[in-house]
Amino acid sequence: MSKPRSIKLTVNGTAYEHTVEPRLLLADFLRNTLGLTGTHVGCEHGVCGACTVLVGGDSVRACLMFAVQADGCSIETVEGLGSIAQLNPLQEAFREHHALQCGFCTPGMLMTATDMIRKYPLATDDEIREGLSGNLCRCTGYEHIVQAIRAVVARNAGKVR
Amino acid sequence: MTEPAEIHTRPKIVGARIKRTEDPRLLTGLGGYVDDKQVPRLLHVAFRRSDHSHARIRAIDCAAARAAPGVVAVFTADDMQSLVKPLRATSRMAGYHATPILPLASGKVRYVGEPVVGVIAESRYLAEDALELIAIDFEPLPVVVDPEEAARPGAPLLHEEAGTNVLIAREFKRGDVDAAIEAAPVRVKGRFRMRRKTAVAIEPRAYLAEHEAGRDAITLHSATQIPGIVRDALAEALDMPGHRLRVVAPDVGGGFGGKGSLYPEEIFVCAAARALARPVKWTSDRMEDLAATSQAFDEIVDAELGLDKEGRALGLRADVIGDVGAYSIYPWTAGLEPVQVVSFLPGPYRIQHYRGRVRAVATSKAPTGPYRGVGRPISTFVMERLMDMAASRIGIDPREIRARNFVRPEEFPYKTGSGIVWDRSGFSECLTAACDKLGYDDLRAKQAKARAAGRWFGIGIASYAELTGIGSRISVAPGMPINTGTETATIRIDSTGAVTASFGIASHGQGLETTLAQVVAEHLGARIEDIRIVQGDSSAVAGSTGTYASRSAVLAGGAATLAAQAVSEKVLVVASHLLEAAAGDLIAGNGRISVAGTDRSVAFREVARAVYSEMGRLPPELRDELAATKTYDPVFGTTTSATHIATLEIDPQTYEVRIGRFVVAEDCGRLINPLIVDGQVHGGVAQGIGAALYEEVVYDDQGQIHTASLVDYVVPSAAEIPPMDVVHLETESPTTLGGFRGMGEGGTIGAPAAVANAIADALSPLGIEINELPITPERLFRLIGAAQAKV
Numbered sequence: 025m026s027k028p029r030s031i032k033l034t035v036n037g038t039a040y041e042h043t044v045e046p047r048l049l050l051a052d053f054l055r056n057t058l059g060l061t062g063t064h065v066g067c068e069h070g071v072c073g074a075c076t077v078l079v080g081g082d083s084v085r086a087c088l089m090f091a092v093q094a095d096g097c098s099i100e101t102v103e104g105l106g107s108i109a110q111l112n113p114l115q116e117a118f119r120e121h122h123a124l125q126c127g128f129c130t131p132g133m134l135m136t137a138t139d140m141i142r143k144y145p146l147a148t149d150d151e152i153r154e155g156l157s158g159n160l161c162r163c164t165g166y167e168h169i170v171q172a173i174r175a176v177v178a179r180n181a182g183k184v185r
Numbered sequence: 186m187t188e189p190a191e192i193h194t195r196p197k198i199v200g201a202r203i204k205r206t207e208d209p210r211l212l213t214g215l216g217g218y219v220d221d222k223q224v225p226r227l228l229h230v231a232f233r234r235s236d237h238s239h240a241r242i243r244a245i246d247c248a249a250a251r252a253a254p255g256v257v258a259v260f261t262a263d264d265m266q267s268l269v270k271p272l273r274a275t276s277r278m279a280g281y282h283a284t285p286i287l288p289l290a291s292g293k294v295r296y297v298g299e300p301v302v303g304v305i306a307e308s309r310y311l312a313e314d315a316l317e318l319i320a321i322d323f324e325p326l327p328v329v330v331d332p333e334e335a336a337r338p339g340a341p342l343l344h345e346e347a348g349t350n351v352l353i354a355r356e357f358k359r360g361d362v363d364a365a366i367e368a369a370p371v372r373v374k375g376r377f378r379m380r381r382k383t384a385v386a387i388e389p390r391a392y393l394a395e396h397e398a399g400r401d402a403i404t405l406h407s408a409t410q411i412p413g414i415v416r417d418a419l420a421e422a423l424d425m426p427g428h429r430l431r432v433v434a435p436d437v438g439g440g441f442g443g444k445g446s447l448y449p450e451e452i453f454v455c456a457a458a459r460a461l462a463r464p465v466k467w468t469s470d471r472m473e474d475l476a477a478t479s480q481a482f483d484e485i486v487d488a489e490l491g492l493d494k495e496g497r498a499l500g501l502r503a504d505v506i507g508d509v510g511a512y513s514i515y516p517w518t519a520g521l522e523p524v525q526v527v528s529f530l531p532g533p534y535r536i537q538h539y540r541g542r543v544r545a546v547a548t549s550k551a552p553t554g555p556y557r558g559v560g561r562p563i564s565t566f567v568m569e570r571l572m573d574m575a576a577s578r579i580g581i582d583p584r585e586i587r588a589r590n591f592v593r594p595e596e597f598p599y600k601t602g603s604g605i606v607w608d609r610s611g612f613s614e615c616l617t618a619a620c621d622k623l624g625y626d627d628l629r630a631k632q633a634k635a636r637a638a639g640r641w642f643g644i645g646i647a648s649y650a651e652l653t654g655i656g657s658r659i660s661v662a663p664g665m666p667i668n669t670g671t672e673t674a675t676i677r678i679d680s681t682g683a684v685t686a687s688f689g690i691a692s693h694g695q696g697l698e699t700t701l702a703q704v705v706a707e708h709l710g711a712r713i714e715d716i717r718i719v720q721g722d723s724s725a726v727a728g729s730t731g732t733y734a735s736r737s738a739v740l741a742g743g744a745a746t747l748a749a750q751a752v753s754e755k756v757l758v759v760a761s762h763l764l765e766a767a768a769g770d771l772i773a774g775n776g777r778i779s780v781a782g783t784d785r786s787v788a789f790r791e792v793a794r795a796v797y798s799e800m801g802r803l804p805p806e807l808r809d810e811l812a813a814t815k816t817y818d819p820v821f822g823t824t825t826s827a828t829h830i831a832t833l834e835i836d837p838q839t840y841e842v843r844i845g846r847f848v849v850a851e852d853c854g855r856l857i858n859p860l861i862v863d864g865q866v867h868g869g870v871a872q873g874i875g876a877a878l879y880e881e882v883v884y885d886d887q888g889q890i891h892t893a894s895l896v897d898y899v900v901p902s903a904a905e906i907p908p909m910d911v912v913h914l915e916t917e918s919p920t921t922l923g924g925f926r927g928m929g930e931g932g933t934i935g936a937p938a939a940v941a942n943a944i945a946d947a948l949s950p951l952g953i954e955i956n957e958l959p960i961t962p963e964r965l966f967r968l969i970g971a972a973q974a975k976v
């Protein structure tokens with residue numbers, strides 16, 4: 025074990041400074057050190073996508089990154105999207121289309137979808153499915169998730185026009 | 186926001202597409218899963234697990250681990266002996282051998298991944314560090330990997346005291362099947378194999394036990410589907426009364442049966458928390474989950490079907506071997522799945538002569554347990570393959586052979602050769618509806634063209650029936666000492682007018698907080714937002730089991746109906762006094778009771794205040810608590826049926842199977858919430874497609890597991906799962922209260938057979954039969970290669 029190191033980062037706009045062991049996973053740091061338990065851990069080996077967060081605007085698996093690697097970074101997690109009183113449009117679309125059942129994959133799905141929607145046109149459902157292929161959901165069969173994302177994309181397109 | 190008009194117009198609450206009440210917390214990261222719980226002084230467990238398939242434990246040296254930084258305690262089976270009594274999944278089935286269930290392996294290990302030593306430390310990181318310091322002296326024993334060899338006399342035994350590896354053998358029969366098949370002009374048969382699967386809920390299992398030293402009480406927070414069963418089992422294992430044990434299943438991240446049994450780790454954290462008087466948590470990592478959560482769907486079926494020249498089935502016989510793994514799982518027993526395979530094999534068809542024999546054989550692999558569909562994905566796969574084989578032999582369409590063999594509407598209730606009774610359900614109607622939705626005839630025409638162009642394009646049909654919402658006369662696995670046939674609801678209106686409805690079931694994604702609130706709202710006249718559903722807590726009702734076997738909507742929905750009606754009567758008596766109107770003239774809805782045809786009304790809140798708070802508003806005899814507890818028992822159960830149709834194409838270069846369309850037509854009775862029903866079907870189908878094409882737990886001939894990561898155990902992603910069309914039929918209201926039928930598992934039952942039939946159909950020019958699932962590109966490559974070599 026090597027010596028604890030001090031890190032500074034922002035999570036959902038709040039600045040944090042902590043001293044952590046170099047081997048502490050970013051997922052564990054968010055969940056246990058900061059108490060942001062919305063980020064879930066489903067495999068700890070980079071396949072399921074439940075731990076997806078955005079680091080500097082790009083989706084990243086928080087189980088494959090150490091907290092010390094996030095030093096100086098700006099992180100977005102599900103807690104930063106919207107609140108119970110005011111769900112954001114993506115969260116609202118997930119609710120509207122019943123795109124979640126047990127909800128365990130949902131934070132990762134929302135973060136991946138946020139990233140996809142910001143960056144890509146997502147013109148076809150196949151593109152949406154391809155973009156989601158790094159996030160496993162065992163409950164929904166994906167159909168409603170695709171519909172929810174499609175609805176947000178359509179809504180945004182309407183706004184732009 | 187939900188449209189108030191839509192929710193509040195009675196009686197549309199049941200049947201409405203209401204958005205789920207559980208969603209806002211889950212969408213904002215505010216759900217509370219077991220591992221999210223932050224508890225002061227919490228200790229963490231890591232298990233040293235067996236790396237042998239079958240071995241004697243000669244000695245365990247934990248001295249170095251005990252001295253490691255942060256380690257608080259280390260337990261072996263010997264240390265647990267004085268803390269925990271062994272449990273057994275008992276059953277009255279003749280010739281059944283139960284096996285002991287212990288928190289840690291004692292004397293021997295019987296599968297790779299079995300917990301042997303539990304290390305408890307101040308953090309999970311430190312607990313895992315210490316694992317490496319444990320030295321276990323194993324004496325390898327002969328592995329027991331092949332279930333057919335294991336069933337032979339003289340095979341090495343996993344449980345010496347049983348005297349055999351065959352934990353259960355049963356036979357169901359009717360008529361003279363051998364004579365019927367010998368005399369049949371058309372006979373089709375095969376050896377079918379479904380390979381082992383596992384549930385892979387995205388939330389791994391997690392258990393956190395809190396010990397309250399002052400009264401020696403334990404609260405176990407468990408990612409379980411069956412808090413009631415776990416509480417009762419712990420009472421026995423820890424020798425404690427139920428009121429000092431509470432099992433809470435908070436938000437649970439999927440189960441599918443994998444969280445539907447009692448686990449050694451659950452017992453362990455409770456015993457350790459009690460011994461150390463500190464909270465103790467274990468969260469499974471995915472490797473542990475893949476190696477040590479219950480597995481399923483591992484059967485070999487030799488089956489033969491005899492038919493007349495028109496394709497009407499005359500007799501069916503089958504021999505089934507279930508590879509059940511190392512232990513008979515608690516409480517379901519090793520018979521759960523294999524016995525269901527022979528129970529359901531005759532399917533929705535009229536077959537006079539039947540014999541199904543089954544043996545459940547122990548092997549040195551992870552124990553099997555319930556997994557979505559339990560047995561019926563295999564029985565449906567076999568029966569539906571036989572139907573297609575027969576259709577092609579006779580030269581009729583797969584659709585036609587099913588139509589000729591279904592139990593006809595006038596024949597219900599129909600008793601199958603295995604003794605299962607189907608009540609009226611839309612067998613033929615589902616087939617017709619699925620074909621119509623798909624445009625079956627057009628697709629066959631399209632297929633002819635594709636085939637002429639040399640493409641491997643296939644269409645596969647699967648029809649099945651299942652029993653759901655099973656009552657006390659039929660239990661899920663026979664002879665178990667638990668009651669799976671009833672559910673209880675307590676509904677109480679408190680002094681603020683708020684409604685709390687408590688249940689023993691445990692939602693883990695099914696949205697029962699929403700659907701049960703819909704049922705309560707409808708029968709009580711309360712507003713959905715004023716109703717809180719308490720579930721997943723063993724202390725909510727006196728006795729319960731949990732959520733499994735497509736039972737919760739039917740059983741808890743029935744109990745909710747009865748309890749809401751009883752509370753409503755009490756509310757109306759009070760309201761009638763307050764409004765000075767006859768109870769018969771009152772209507773309850775939208776949180777108020779009003780006098781029909783007038784504008785006089787009173788809110789639930791005022792009724793509650795009159796009863797509990799405002800002295801003198803009511804005569805004393807009317808001041809009765811606004812609460813009722815009711816238990817519902819559907820006695821038998823109800824029949825849910827469906828037809829699935831898949832279309833697909835096989836890539837001739839890569840042998841990748843691309844599913845084009847997937848249609849489900851199902852009769853699940855009255856829908857409580859169509860949105861939720863669709864979601865259940867989609868999810869079930871996705872798991873069925875996984876079972877057909879991708880998912881397989883692989884053990885090698887040394888009993889080592891080769892699929893201990895999600896890279897090797899392939900769960901389908903959005904890119905592999907096709908869009909789906911779901912058609913709901915409601916043929917006739919079943920006898921259950923509310924007219925509900927269970928539907929949580931059906932998707933997984935029909936899909937493997939539909940996909941297998943579609944692949945066989947695509948490859949019919951090569952004469953290939955699909956008798957083994959999953960049909961991976963590698964298996965397809967071999968089959969196609971062998972067929973082409975023959976040509």
Ligand code: FES
Nearest residue numbers: 066067068073087
């Ligand atoms: S937990 Fe990070 S990808 Fe699964």
Ligand code: FES
Nearest residue numbers: 125126129161163
């Ligand atoms: S909603 Fe349960 S895993 Fe996706």
